[in-house]
Every structure is written in structure tokens, then in C-alpha cells.
Amino acid sequence: MTTGERRRTDARPRAFEEVLARIEERIAADGLTVGDRLPGERQLAEQLGVGRSSVREALRVLETLGVVASQAGRGPDAGAVLTSRPGDALTDLLRLHLGLATLSMREVIDTRLMIEQWAAARAAAAPARTATARMAEAIAAMDAARDPAEFVEHDIAFHLALAEAAGNRLIVAVVRALRDALRRYAVDAVVRLGDTGGLQDDHRRIHRAIEDGDAGAAAAAVAEHLARAYPESGPDS
Amino acid sequence: MTTGERRRTDARPRAFEEVLARIEERIAADGLTVGDRLPGERQLAEQLGVGRSSVREALRVLETLGVVASQAGRGPDAGAVLTSRPGDALTDLLRLHLGLATLSMREVIDTRLMIEQWAAARAAAAPARTATARMAEAIAAMDAARDPAEFVEHDIAFHLALAEAAGNRLIVAVVRALRDALRRYAVDAVVRLGDTGGLQDDHRRIHRAIEDGDAGAAAAAVAEHLARAYPESGPDS
DNA sequence: AGACCAAATATGGTCAGACCATACATCCTG
DNA sequence: CAGGATGTATGGTCTGACCATATTTGGTCT
Incomplete structure (x- = not known):
């Protein structure tokens, strides 16, 4: 009582x-x-x-x-x-919290930069042939892409292959979630840039650095690439 | 109807x-x-x-x-x-996928190293007084801890303050989830080490590097610290 | 008037039972 | 033996009821 x-x-x-x-x-x-x-x-x-x-x-x-x-x-x-689909859960998580303004675009993009730099350095330290091959395929597909949306799809495949090259499934899941959360933003960014030549140069530089086993160059190339893709790290909001 | x-x-x-x-x-x-x-x-x-x-x-x-x-x-x-509790969701996610062997301890620990290195460097670049103060408090509490479990609790507080010092809520949520997932493992590691003096030296070195604004030293200290805490990074499985 | 206690009420939490939709399993034809 | 008709196990959904909890309301006693 x-x-x-x-x-x-x-x-x-x-x-x-x-x-x-x-x-x-x-x-x-x-x-x-x-x-x-x-x-x-x-x-x-x-x-x-x-x-x-x-x-x-x-x-x-x-x-x-x-x-x-x-x-x-x-x-x-x-x-x-x-089953095992941690990526879907992470995607939902990010999307909803971005919608609630619990997380800002800036935070997501910063996180992505951190992860991909690490993945690139890691991949360079122990390059996996299948993953680097898929990176090359994605680059070729981006060359052939006819519109920004298609370009972004192959861009996602490129960055996913980069994460897989690092050999860590948790990282792969997080990269997938971050890219899904940023997909719309990425398309806008490509449209705004107009010319994707610079991005492709970056992709090729990243790919080459990993194949050469140069971790420092790979990380630097990723940083440069994301700085180009997200010049101001988003409008926050 | x-x-x-x-x-x-x-x-x-x-x-x-x-x-x-x-x-x-x-x-x-x-x-x-x-x-x-x-x-x-x-x-x-x-x-x-x-x-x-x-x-x-x-x-x-x-x-x-x-x-x-x-x-x-x-x-x-x-x-x-x-509400906004992304950390709880991440914790559940990691715990369940670790239980399913979808993710290995090695992958989780590697991810944690990546994140904390980045957070330390970031915190050193723009030290926040409240966060660094909480780090100092946690170090003092660890000095006073009477058993491994208590030590680990304050250790978690230390690493959480480190993440918060980096000023990224997504990173804070991930660090919290990773530490929760590794909590039991961490207690075992402390018991195995016996002497926590080395860990505390690391903590003080990390704290000092951040206050001094030396990003490189902060990242290096974190790497050394986690290498000491998880010598073999687990058997992968 | 004020304090206190009892009833009303709004909300989530749970259960039981009934259907429907789906897709494989089984059986019965021809 | 082939192929369709029927059976059945499974998830998906709705309805209605009741319980647990916590605030609101209102009445009663001092």
C-alpha cells in the first residue's frame, strides 16, 4: 500500500x-x-x-x-x-537523430572523416586485393555515370570498398550508415560542384596510395577528398 | 471500420x-x-x-x-x-552482435582505439575546461579506487570525458557504447594487470597533452594506453 | 481557508481471442 | 506420376478488455 x-x-x-x-x-x-x-x-x-x-x-x-x-x-x-544487419540499425539511428537535431551534420561528417582516414591508412597497411579491385571498379563506374545520383551510388560503393579493405565489419557498418544518412546531401554536393574531375582525381590518389601501401598518403588523400566534398562541413542547423 | x-x-x-x-x-x-x-x-x-x-x-x-x-x-x-539516447541503442546493438559473433572483440577494440585517438587529438586542438576538469577528477577517483570494478567505473568516466572534450555527440555515444560492451573485459584486464600505476601514468600523460594542446602527443599517449590495456586485442575468433 | 484524503481520469502495459495473408506441406485426384 | 485442391503453421493485425500508475479534481474535515 x-x-x-x-x-x-x-x-x-x-x-x-x-x-x-x-x-x-x-x-x-x-x-x-x-x-x-x-x-x-x-x-x-x-x-x-x-x-x-x-x-x-x-x-x-x-x-x-x-x-x-x-x-x-x-x-x-x-x-x-x-540475421546480422547492424548497418540498417545504424542507418535508422542516424537518420532519426539527425531529424531530431540531436546530431548535427557537422558531427556526422567529422565522424566520417575520422573513420575513412583510419580505414584508408589501415587498408594501406594490409591491402586486400578484392577490396582494392572493387575500388577500381567503382572509379570506372563513376567515370561512366550520367547523372549525379548515379555518380553518388558508385561513390558509395567506392567508400564501402575502402572500409572493407580495412577488414573491420563494425567500421563497414558505420560507414554504410553514415553514407546513407548523407546520401541526399552528397547528391546536392555533386550537383553544386558540377565537375566531378577533382573528386575522381582524389579517388584515384586514394586507390593508388593504398595499393602502394603508403598509409600516410592514403589518410591525407582521404582528408583532402572529404574537405573538397564538404567544404564547410555543412550548414549545421 | x-x-x-x-x-x-x-x-x-x-x-x-x-x-x-x-x-x-x-x-x-x-x-x-x-x-x-x-x-x-x-x-x-x-x-x-x-x-x-x-x-x-x-x-x-x-x-x-x-x-x-x-x-x-x-x-x-x-x-x-x-528524447535523445543514441548511446543506449548503440550499446544494445554492440552487445547483441557480439553475442551473435557477428562482430569480434578485436574489431570493437580496434574501433575504440581509432575513436579515442581521434578524440584526444581533437580535444588537444581545442581543450574545453569542463571536460579536462572532469578528466582530472576521474584520475583522482581512480587513485582512490579500492577494487578493479570501481577503478573501471572511473576509467569509463575518464574516457567519456575525453570523448566529450572532442565536442562531438556522435563520438560520445559511440565511446559510451564501446565501453559498455567492453566493461567486463576491462575489469578482467585490470585484475590481470594487478598494478594500475602504468594505466594512471598513461591517463596523466593524456590529460597533460590535451591541456598543453599537443595533439600528436595526445594521440600517441592514447595508443600506448590502449595497447597496454588490451595487449593482444583478443583472439579475434 | 487550508489541509488532507478519496474518486475520477488519462496514460502506458498486458493479455486473450479472433481473423487475415502467406507459403510450404500434404493429399487427392485423373 | 503430375498437378491442382486442401490443410496447416507462421507472421500480421485488430478489437476489447483489464491492470498499473500517476496526476487531476473535488469533497470533507479541522
């Missing part, structure tokens, strides 16, 4: 949070991995002693974080399957 | 995704920001022509991404309020 003074930040375990914890335990305990299936929603609800809607909310959280994907129907591919 | 006409023409956007899109539009259109309230769940459901459960799933997604927080009851603080 005297327990009336409950405020937020007290401990209040909601049912779906309990479900979340139990599913996470189960993943760890059973050593589940990408491709494995979770029990059906109804079965899970019965096992955990909660309603199906609570199970669904928990699954929605896991889907948002990119660890499960649900598929209706019947068969091996149906149900809630463990 | 919306059950009369269902268009099954295209690939189906799920109802809660539609709700998500509409809420996002509304945030942008009305210029909503942190602290503003969304309509109640029942009201939203009626406005958007969907069931309350679909609204709830959408809100769960937004909560997962750290943009809303729900509070029951009545009054100005009740309901779904826009």
Missing part, C-alpha cells in the same frame, strides 16, 4: 523486456548463430508465460537492432531467423 | 512501418524536438487508422533507437516523449 511512490528510473521490468532478456540468454546458452530460427511467437509466448503481443514487441526490438528477420508462411525460411 | 477495403496491390508495408513513417514525417513537419510529446497511443491509432498494437510496435522501435521514452500515468511527463 505504501509503495505508491514509483518514479521512472526505478526498476520496472516490462514483459517484453523480460522476453528480450530470455531470448538473449537463449542465444548465448544454445550458441545460436546467424541462420538459426527462434521458436514461433505463440510457442515463445507460452514458454515464457506472457502474451503474444509482448513477444512481438520484443521481436520488433530485435528486428530494429538487426539481429532477427521475420518471414510469414511455412517452411525452413519462415519464422524469426537470426 | 477500416476493414472494409484492403488494397493488396503492392508489396505490403506492414502497418507499424507505416506508423513509423508517419511519425517521422510529423517530427520533421512540425519541427518536434527533444522534450515534445507525441499523441497518446489510442489517439495515434485512430488518427492513422491502425490498431493500437501496431502503434505500440512502432513506438517500441523508436524507443529502441533512443528517440522516444514512454511514461505511464497522467500529467506533462506522461506519454511518449521525444
Whole structure:
């Protein structure tokens, strides 16, 4: 009776949070991995002693974080399957927080510069043939691009290959998210520049530095490139 | 009464995704920001022509991404309020993907090194008094710490202050998430080291370099520090 | 008037049950 | 044996009810 003074930040375990914890335990305990299936929603609800809607909310959280994907129907591919899409989650995260002005464009662009410099230096230290080959392909595709949107798509592929060349999946996910968040801005930037020759020169310089194993030159080329692409680091706002 | 006409023409956007899109539009259109309230769940459901459960799933997604927080009851603080907690979302993301072996400890540690080096250099370029003061406080607290867990807590505060000194909220969120993900590992590392004198020397060196405005020395000190804390950067797996 | 307590109310949290939509599985034809 | 009709397991959604919580309101006693 005297327990009336409950405020937020007290401990209040909601049912779906309990479900979340139990599913996470189960993943760890059973050593589940990408491709494995979770029990059906109804079965899970019965096992955990909660309603199906609570199970669904928990699954929605896991889907948002990119660890499960649900598929209706019947068969091996149906149900809630463990996946690995951290990039999608990061993309949503950035987009929403940019929309709320919680993060400014300047912060996102600065972060991107940091990451890509590091990735370039790292890639130069241990160049991976497949990744550098994809970088070259992207450069060629940009040469052939007919409009800014197409150019930007291949530009994204270039920077993604750069991140992959660094051999760190977390970095790849972050770069993908940053580029998705900046996609519209990037198209505008290309339109504003008009001539993409300078950008392409940068791309070629980055690519060459990585193939030559010159980490310092690679990082410097990336810095120069992003400074050209985002001259003032955005209008903040 | 919306059950009369269902268009099954295209690939189906799920109802809660539609709700998500509409809420996002509304945030942008009305210029909503942190602290503003969304309509109640029942009201939203009626406005958007969907069931309350679909609204709830959408809100769960937004909560997962750290943009809303729900509070029951009545009054100005009740309901779904826009917030800004990107760090929590990142923490969940890392923890789950580490559990799924989608990301390795090595990748997380490498990422952390990159970010903190950058943050230290950045902080040295424009030292903020409040942040450097908090770094000094954290160092003193670590001197007084009586057990590894307590030491690690203040160590987290130190590295968080370092990130904040760089003046980039996205970086702060990422550092927080990385440290949370590595918290257990960090305690083990402190126990293994036994003597924290070397770590504290590092902290003091980082702090001094930032106050002196020596970006190069700050970055180098951070690199040395993390190399000491994570000697082998984990077995990759 | 003021203080205090009880009821009303608004809000999220949860559950149960019922459908629908989907896609594979199974069976029954011909 | 091929191919369509039916069965069934799964997610997706809606409805309505009830609970828990916290503020607001209003009435009562001092």
C-alpha cells in the first residue's frame, strides 16, 4: 500500500523486456548463430508465460537492432531467423537523430572523416586485393555515370570498398550508415560542384596510395577528398 | 471500420512501418524536438487508422533507437516523449552482435582505439575546461579506487570525458557504447594487470597533452594506453 | 481557508481471442 | 506420376478488455 511512490528510473521490468532478456540468454546458452530460427511467437509466448503481443514487441526490438528477420508462411525460411544487419540499425539511428537535431551534420561528417582516414591508412597497411579491385571498379563506374545520383551510388560503393579493405565489419557498418544518412546531401554536393574531375582525381590518389601501401598518403588523400566534398562541413542547423 | 477495403496491390508495408513513417514525417513537419510529446497511443491509432498494437510496435522501435521514452500515468511527463539516447541503442546493438559473433572483440577494440585517438587529438586542438576538469577528477577517483570494478567505473568516466572534450555527440555515444560492451573485459584486464600505476601514468600523460594542446602527443599517449590495456586485442575468433 | 484524503481520469502495459495473408506441406485426384 | 485442391503453421493485425500508475479534481474535515 505504501509503495505508491514509483518514479521512472526505478526498476520496472516490462514483459517484453523480460522476453528480450530470455531470448538473449537463449542465444548465448544454445550458441545460436546467424541462420538459426527462434521458436514461433505463440510457442515463445507460452514458454515464457506472457502474451503474444509482448513477444512481438520484443521481436520488433530485435528486428530494429538487426539481429532477427521475420518471414510469414511455412517452411525452413519462415519464422524469426537470426540475421546480422547492424548497418540498417545504424542507418535508422542516424537518420532519426539527425531529424531530431540531436546530431548535427557537422558531427556526422567529422565522424566520417575520422573513420575513412583510419580505414584508408589501415587498408594501406594490409591491402586486400578484392577490396582494392572493387575500388577500381567503382572509379570506372563513376567515370561512366550520367547523372549525379548515379555518380553518388558508385561513390558509395567506392567508400564501402575502402572500409572493407580495412577488414573491420563494425567500421563497414558505420560507414554504410553514415553514407546513407548523407546520401541526399552528397547528391546536392555533386550537383553544386558540377565537375566531378577533382573528386575522381582524389579517388584515384586514394586507390593508388593504398595499393602502394603508403598509409600516410592514403589518410591525407582521404582528408583532402572529404574537405573538397564538404567544404564547410555543412550548414549545421 | 477500416476493414472494409484492403488494397493488396503492392508489396505490403506492414502497418507499424507505416506508423513509423508517419511519425517521422510529423517530427520533421512540425519541427518536434527533444522534450515534445507525441499523441497518446489510442489517439495515434485512430488518427492513422491502425490498431493500437501496431502503434505500440512502432513506438517500441523508436524507443529502441533512443528517440522516444514512454511514461505511464497522467500529467506533462506522461506519454511518449521525444528524447535523445543514441548511446543506449548503440550499446544494445554492440552487445547483441557480439553475442551473435557477428562482430569480434578485436574489431570493437580496434574501433575504440581509432575513436579515442581521434578524440584526444581533437580535444588537444581545442581543450574545453569542463571536460579536462572532469578528466582530472576521474584520475583522482581512480587513485582512490579500492577494487578493479570501481577503478573501471572511473576509467569509463575518464574516457567519456575525453570523448566529450572532442565536442562531438556522435563520438560520445559511440565511446559510451564501446565501453559498455567492453566493461567486463576491462575489469578482467585490470585484475590481470594487478598494478594500475602504468594505466594512471598513461591517463596523466593524456590529460597533460590535451591541456598543453599537443595533439600528436595526445594521440600517441592514447595508443600506448590502449595497447597496454588490451595487449593482444583478443583472439579475434 | 487550508489541509488532507478519496474518486475520477488519462496514460502506458498486458493479455486473450479472433481473423487475415502467406507459403510450404500434404493429399487427392485423373 | 503430375498437378491442382486442401490443410496447416507462421507472421500480421485488430478489437476489447483489464491492470498499473500517476496526476487531476473535488469533497470533507479541522
